[in-house]
Amino acid sequence: MKKKLLLLSTGGTIASVASDTGLTPGESGNDLVKLLGELPFDLDVRDILKLDSSNIQPEEWQFMADQVYENRLNYDGIVITHGTDTMAYTASMLSFMLQNIEIPVVITGSQVPINVVLSDAQSNLRLAFAAAMAGKPGIFVAFDRKIMRGCRSVKVRTTDFDAFESVNVPPLATVTSDGLVFRKDYQTYRDIAFDCQLKKALDPHVALIKLFPGFDPDLLRAMVEHGCRGIVIEAYGLGGMNFIRRNLVAVIGELTSAGIPVIASSQCLYERSDLTKYEVGREALLKGAISARDMTSESAVTKLMWALGQGMDIKAVQACFNQDLVGEVTIED
Template sequence: MSRKILIINTGGTLSAVMKKNGLIPGLSIHDMQKELKMVSGDTDIEIEDFCSVDSANIFPEDWCALAQKISDCRNDYDGIVVIHGTDTLAYTSSMLSFMLRNINIPVVITGSQLSITNPVADAMENCRCAIHMAASQIPGIFVAFNRKVILGCRASKVRSLSFDAFESINYPNIATISSLGMKIETAAVPERTGIFKLANTYSDKVCMIKMFPGIHRSFIESIAEQGYKGLYIEAYGIGGMPFLKHDFIGALDKVIQNGMTVVVGTQCRYEGTKMDVYETGKRAMAIGALEARDMTGEAALTKLMWILGMTEDIKEIRDFYSINMAGEMSKI
């Protein structure tokens, strides 16, 4: 019995065409139907356009609508593939991991570094991988790219030009494709922890900043003045921030006391934070900052947006953030 797969197109490079001002998404899903059927094997595919945009133009409201669409369709298909631009793909796969937690089918996001119209493109291979992962009957949110499958909340774009654009951060690949076929590491797939219930709310009052030598505490004050409720900081190393000349941690103390949720991550791609080692990290934890641990920046940010969309209760926020919801963080 062949699997029934829905392919949803949101645009991106995979569907791009050259126009006067450069490459833009221009192919509809029906324009790509022949190529998609070539790589679908014995699966029964249906295709649908959701939108057609460069992924730089994907916003949280699009995540909300896409999650609703996937939720509505989940019982009619064995799996779903989402075609998406690469620039914000990891943010989308992370947020869908939370909004669609415990979904009962595979949802696989993919894209490409070259348009499907280019004869040397990676597009068809990425679609082939995504379609067959969607037919695997292994539920969850995944990213398929360059002959590997990554857990959605562990994916990050690490190269801007290479076909090997995405890596799984601090977590093993879910599957790889070689001359032996697709090998799925079932032990790496997070177990469903409950029934599925769509949770596609979010807060748009979340900000992200990156530490740099010379950053001033006025950044924090201005963010609070603009009404932001959450802040994700890419700190140094395992969670370092200044507390001497410009008392950044002191400024964080004030906004946390006034109700803002602050999460501290790291600028380092791998291995995550460990804020109980140095004085600077211990100071941040003492004032109530939360620790991103080994989450990707994309997962840490979207998780904060998602939680603040569900509750404003400080204790509930802290509890939610400290729990591994979708495989986004390792056990302590």
């Protein structure tokens, strides 16, 4: 019996066509699929959005989560076509909103529109369908012969076909001459004792700040005064932050005392933040900064939005960031 899959089309480069104002989403989901030829599964196609992914925002995340949740039990897998620029944010947020999802949900796109002769779109779309048929539950990104956990994926190149990397963990599966091969140590985050529960509430009033020499800590105060409820700081190296002259650490203490969670991640794409190693990190830790460990910035900021949306106070947010919910972080004993 053939497996039954659902394709949700949202626009992006994969569906773009040339216009007087530049590339813009124009192809339908059926337009994408007809270029693949005969398929070894039954497929339903729905066009749910037609947006460049730069225009994908929290409202679209919630809408996509609704679509996946409502259809998850009617299909063996779901593929979402999406623009590449915010794909990692969408994949991370859907991971938190749809914890314990019963089926594979695979997000893909392309660097070149599908109607261009040498496009990567067809191979990425076939890869996504293959991953959806594999039956491993979770939220994934499929790109350039790699299957990555959604909350670990990051766009690292603007034009190369190898646009996404799985940061701090290897890809879950790769394409070889044997087909789609999953890692032997593949870990699922699906607990078969529980059904997926849609938890789509979020609070977008957060900020992501990249620290640089001379950054004025008063800007953090100003953001909070204007409604910011949580901050992720990409700090130096293992999580260092300045505390002389422009005393960022002191301001972090003020904010955390006022109930504003401050997450400390690293500007370095690979490896972890560790606030315990250097004085510049320990001072921030003592003032209440929460370590993001080896999370991506995309995952850290979406997890913070999601945690605040669930009504968590600063202590609950800290506890949440000390948990690995969907494979987004490595918690060392």
